[in-house]
Amino acid sequence: MLLAFAIYSESEMMKYTRILLGMAAVASTLMVGQLTWAHAYVHVTEVYAGWRQDIEIRIPHGCYGSPTNSVRVRIPDGVVSVVIEHNRDWNIETRMRKLPEPRRGEGGVLITETVDEIIWSGNSLPEGRFERFTFRAVMPNEPGRILWFRTIQACDEGEHRWVDIPDEGANILEFLRSAPEPAAFVKLVDAGRPQYDY
Amino acid sequence: MNRPGVFITMLVVLAAAWLVPVQAQAHAVLLGSTPAAEQQLERSPPELILNFNENVGPIHFRVLDLAGDEVGDPGEIRTEGNNVQLPLNATLENGTYVVTWRVVSADTHPVGGSYLFSVGEPLAAGAQVAVDEANAWTAVVFVNRLVLYAVVLLGVGSVLVLRVLELPVKAAMLLRRQMHASALIALVSFVVAIGAGGAEILAGGLGALFDGASWRAGAGTTLGGSALLGVPGALLLAWASRASLPTSIFAVAAIGAALMVLSFLLTGHAATAQPVWLMATMVAVHVVCAALWFAALLPLAAVLGETAPRRSAAIMDQFSRIAVWSVAALFISGFVISWVQVSELGLLFTTDYGFRLGIKVALFLVLLGLAARNKSQLTPRLAAGAEQARKSLKNAIRIEYGLIVLILAAAVSLTLPVPPRAIAEQSAMEVDTGTGYSATAEQRGYTARVEVTPARTGENMVMVYFTGPDGETFRMVRAAIRASLPAASIEGIYKVGHAMGGGYHFDFNEFVIPGAWEMRVEGFVDDFEMLRFDVTVQIR
Known part of the structure; x- marks a missing residue:
């Protein structure tokens, strides 16, 4: 985990202490839960707001013994420029949605659409093995916000809908402790400045 | 009784007859x-x-x-x-x-x-309940309140008019008599409000006014507190209006008027709605501005009858300059009050309250039109000495008087029905229906109604019906239920529903122990967007 941060903060050595402290705060509570964490989750707990980051969603188990045959992830608002990691084992499809406001991409291209949903299908992930489903994307420049990646895991028999998110203003740890199927999440932290200014 | 008197009485009776029957639904x-x-x-x-x-x-x-x-x-x-x-x-x-x-x-x-x-058996065939009708006292309460509104406005307004208009002696005398009479009638009306209000609450017979219980019931409501301020206010005003009002006595009259305005703030919807400080201020401004206008009409008519055209035109002009400001204040305060009461624009067209408010505003606009004509056309012609203008103005004032009484009647009728604010308030409710159990919960404007039959241990059928923010039946793409009985540490029951009829159907054989079962209904607006509805269901 530290390595991941190190890569993205080469020139930001100063921030280590703060990041470590922040991680300790969020992670320590989560780590305790992580011991029994059996939900779909993002492999890191924090990423940089306003930066291009890798998001790796992990599916830790099947559906009550049944193997997983597809995983669908909905991309939250503000997450743009989605690029999915190539994967030889799964068929990958995407669904697009219109952006509320068109934006300029690199080179000034006008972009009106963004990825709404990524679908991995056409394989069988046995119970008792975990798998990573990875994509890169530019995070919204909103330090402090928690991004919820709603995920639907379909199995040969049954499914898990990791789509529950807390009500506005709710205590998140309380929510995570009690929600039967919470969505995967990651916290946006301040990187001092955004990587991109859009 | 003189001609305008007959006219006004007829208007009052008409207004009462027109507005009372809709009272059937109350707060x-x-x-x-x-x-x-x-x-x-x-x-x-x-x-x-x-x-x-x-x-x-x-x-x-x-x-x-x-x-x-x-x-x-x-x-x-x-x-x-x-x-x-x-x-x-x-x-x-x-x-x-x-x-x-x-x-x-x-x-x-x-x-x-x-x-x-x-x-134990079906409802007896043909059994029917007599409809609970508005009783005779409702009409008495209505008319009394209309009288009270009118005389309090006239009393309070007279004090203001005395200060802001320089009236000739005869008109000033008339104004003082108006103030005196209003105060005395208000005195009686404040007291009658308690007895009649109590009699209405108890649905008493004709003799209810002589029954101590009615008065106790009335005094126990906000009418009691209102009279506690209003009666001394009216007494002060009645006393002050007898003398020729040097400055010191004018202060007494002003205090009396203020007490009467305050008494209005203690009762009625507008005074009890949140935020209280805002509503109280707005109601006070509304009352004072209306009072000024209403009370000025009688002395102005007298001025037109007795005084030289040029002098009356000057007084009319003085009045319209003040009236412009008070109309603006009336409009703004009225708008704020309505906004808080109605809260949603659509409700204006679908509720009775909105309808009556519409009538009030329409009447007010007519009144405004008349006033504008007086100011822009008739007053200048009067100043030029046209006899015809004097007559037209007198007529206009008479019509304005009638219009204001009608507006007051509409205002009183607004205090009777349930304002949309109360209708819009929603609450989760759970009902034991005897043959089953039904519970409702709300989430982000959507509601889920859960019906459990027979709500006893053993096999049960659960139906869930959703409605959208528009109040129409809403078809969720998927519905599931998680059930638990915390008291017995039973949890982890998870069921996905089948679409059936207008809702989702679930078979439940898991209610093995009676008690307060917690059910979380998960309604999916789309594949990923899930709403949680938490209800508690009593299983016997």
């Missing part, structure tokens, strides 16, 4: 009851519960058999939050029963109703 709203209306119970209920949208004071609450005799050996009526409970000490035999109730809400309006339920 507090019954949201549900146990047993529910028309329900067939298997066993005699241990108690009856009425659930309202706000705190209410019970007046009566009884179970009658079809012969009209009280049954069930009821204990004392209890209020708990918005619920009113009636414990029954005796079991009801199989048969059909009538529940009849009457309560009074925070702003003095009594509501009553009746409904049927049966024990």
